[in-house]
Amino acid sequence: MSLPPNFLDELRARTPLATLVARKVRLERAGRDQKGCCPFHNEKSPSFYVYDDHYHCFGCGAHGDAISFVMQNEGATFMEAVERLAAEAGLAVPKPTPQAAEAARREADLSDVLEAAGAEYRRLLRTPQGAAALAYLRGRGLSDSIIERFGLGWSGEGRGTLREALARQDITPARLIEAGLMKAGERGPVDYFFARVMFPIRDRRGRIISFGGRLLGDGQPKYLNGPETDLFSKRQTLYGLDIARAAVRNGAALIVVEGYMDVIALHEAGFTGAVAPLGTALTEAHLAELWRISPRPLLCFDGDAAGRRAALRSTELALKALAPDRGLAILRLKEGDDPDSFVRREGAPALAALIAAAPNLAETLYDMLAEGAQRTTPEGRAAFRKRLEAAARSIEDRSLAGEYRASLIDRLYAERRQSFTAGTQARRNGGGRPASPHIVLPRPAIDAETTSARRARLLTAILLCHPTLLPDLEEAFGLLALPDDCARLRDSMAKWFHAAKALDSDDLLNHLTQSGLRDVAEPLLALMPQRAPDNDAAAMAELEASWYGIYGLMNLKHLQVQCEEQRLRFESDPTPENFERHRICVIALKRVERGESDSDAVF
Structure with missing residues (x-):
């Protein structure tokens, strides 16, 4: 059969x-x-x-x-x-019906017609009437070997050129229409392509299944793909796939660009794993095909607004299918650049360096979602956070979704912390540095029934008196199960924090007074008879370490996770700030592991 x-x-x-x-x-x-x-x-x-x-x-x-x-x-x-x-x-095997046999015969016939057309287009390119097309291709930096490898050609100047040439091979206009090379006109069949540089479109096995053409001179559309046929579907076809598959197998990076010339220019520059969709955004079928070839294809679209939108659409489509062994990377070019122009201007080594340094998808996704997001108001920041969380939730692999959410939200908190660094640093550097005071918190009674609540109130009191710690501690604080009074204060503090222009304790207390919670806060404030000056970096670091030490007695698992995350962050980005964050977590964790109680915490 x-x-x-x-x-x-x-x-x-x-x-x-x-x-x-x-x-x-x-x-x-x-x-x-x-x-x-x-x-x-x-x-x-x-x-x-x-x-x-x-x-x-x-x-x-x-x-x-x-x-x-x-x-x-x-x-x-x-x-x-x-x-x-x-x-x-999950496929049904076609039954041996006369219709199936006829469909197979028709596909084979279409393939023969397209191969004959490709040979004629290639011949025309090397004739005097194809001189302008050949000059255009060479002017774009293409060598004769690349022109031959991709089978580029010329359609001829006027309508009827292909019909006349293939008539000598007994190929009728009806067969040309079925192959997508002619279309019905008012006066009979006319060539689909004319006055265009021709690009054969091949399937993964290398068979010609359609053509694309670029117009020389004025007119629209500048690029034109053949119509859908029994052989050709734009939503399932990637230009250059037949060549890229072998190249990727031999170590080339799989790079997805926007158009024919981007693909060919990258191949000319040595990036032989380049492919492109055909005038349509990436589809699920495209992504499945890409992942069959490489576990981490790289998208490199144009740097204009349309290219950025296409990259975001493709990323959002890919998210649900991501898996630990199936990822994606995005290379974002500057405004006005495309892969073709970039590699011709900057050279292959410059593009290779960008590819090697392409960030992970979580970082790029955050940047793309942040573009145009209104984050200067509490409502805008809340909406942005919801968008980040929705993007992570769209990943069907639950473990990977959790990793993406952690990465996205962690960066959100990091930016929030950074936004306050400049303001608080200015205050800290504004005067002389006072000696770090030795602040001793009152020792809570060791009572099994009240210890947990006492610790929660102590942690809340520290943040009431020193809200400059909130950018670093808000996420951990939000994970605790708190008594009702502390929970109410936490909710109100969060609203204030995300709207505050400066993290000032007096301003926080005014907010709590206006919210009717001053009476709730006063008993907690009494737990902090002495306060460290916010402009003393050493005292604040010790205060934060002690806060984490108490916190670890209530949520050891999160403290351990936080300590490991800070270690990895410092290893990947060894800044003084990341070192200090890691040091604070290590100090707190060691205190908990040594069995120190919160009554031993010293600030």
Whole structure:
């Protein structure tokens, strides 16, 4: 039975080859691919390599795809292997009907027509009438070898050029219309493309399935893709995929750009893993195809507003399908730049450096969501936070969603802390540095029934007296289960904090008075008879360490997590501020581990 090529392509695409092989062979990572001992002959050293779409044994020469593997490994017939894999992939095997046979014949015919058209376009490019098109391509920095590799051509000046040329091969206008090369006009069929530089569009196997054309001279549209046909769907096709697949397998980065010339210019510069969608935003089908080739494709769209919007749409679409082994990176070019212009102006090493330094997706996502967000008011900041949390929730992998939420919200708090640093630093540097006082908090009674509530009130009292600590401690404070009085104060403090222009204790107390909570705050303030001056960095650092020490007695797990996060942050960005944050957490954790109680806390 003959099966349609597009069905077999889809079956192979939906069958992760490494997963299939791993049921029979113990595989280990070998660069971007995997290897193991060949299941088809006895060997002690692995020589059986599994790539994204085929396997090869360098010992016995066994070679094939997913269907071949099932046939060779299980002794199955072709149809038995197809039916088994199709059932696992959720595909229905086409039945051997006359209609299916006719569809397969028609697809083969269309493929022949498109190949003939591609040959004619290439021929025309090298004739005198194609001189302007060839000069244009060379003027864009393309070598003859790249022009040949991508099969670029010229459509001819006037309508009817292709029809006349292919008529000599007995290719009728009806077949050209079906292939998307002609269309019905008022006076009969006319060429779909004319006066255009031609770009063959190929499927993942390298077959021409359509064309795109760029107009030389004035007129619109500047770029034109062929219409949808039985072979061609824009939403499922990536330009340059057939070349990029092999390049990525050999170590090239998979780079997604916006158009034909971006792809070809990057290949000319040595970035042979470049691909592009065809006049449409990235789709789920595109992303699935990209992840079959690389676990972390990189999007590099134009630096204009449209390119930024396309990058954000693509990111939001990709989020739900992210997984620990399936990510994405975004390379954001400056306004006015595109990959083609950048690499021609700055050179390949400059682009390679940008690719190597591309930030992780969480950082880029935060920057993209922050653009245009109104964050100068409490309402705006709350809306921005909700947008960050919604983006993280859209990731279906729950563990990864939690990591993204932590990363996004952590950066939000870090920015909030940083926004107060300049103001508080100015006050701290405004006068002489007084000696750090030795402030001793009253010792709470050791009573099992009241200890937890006492600690909660003590932590709340510290923040009431020293709200300059809120940028660093608000997140941890928000995780505690508090007595009712402290919980009410915390809610009111949070509203004040996100609207405050300066973190001043007197201003906070005025806010609590206006909120009817001054009487609730007074008993807690009495727990702090002495206060450290906010402009004494050493005293405030010790105060924060003691706060965390008490906090750790109530929520040790969070303190341990916080300590580890600060360690990693300092290792990746060894600034004095990050060192100090890590030092404070370590001091607090050691106090808890030594068994010091909150009554031993000294400020």
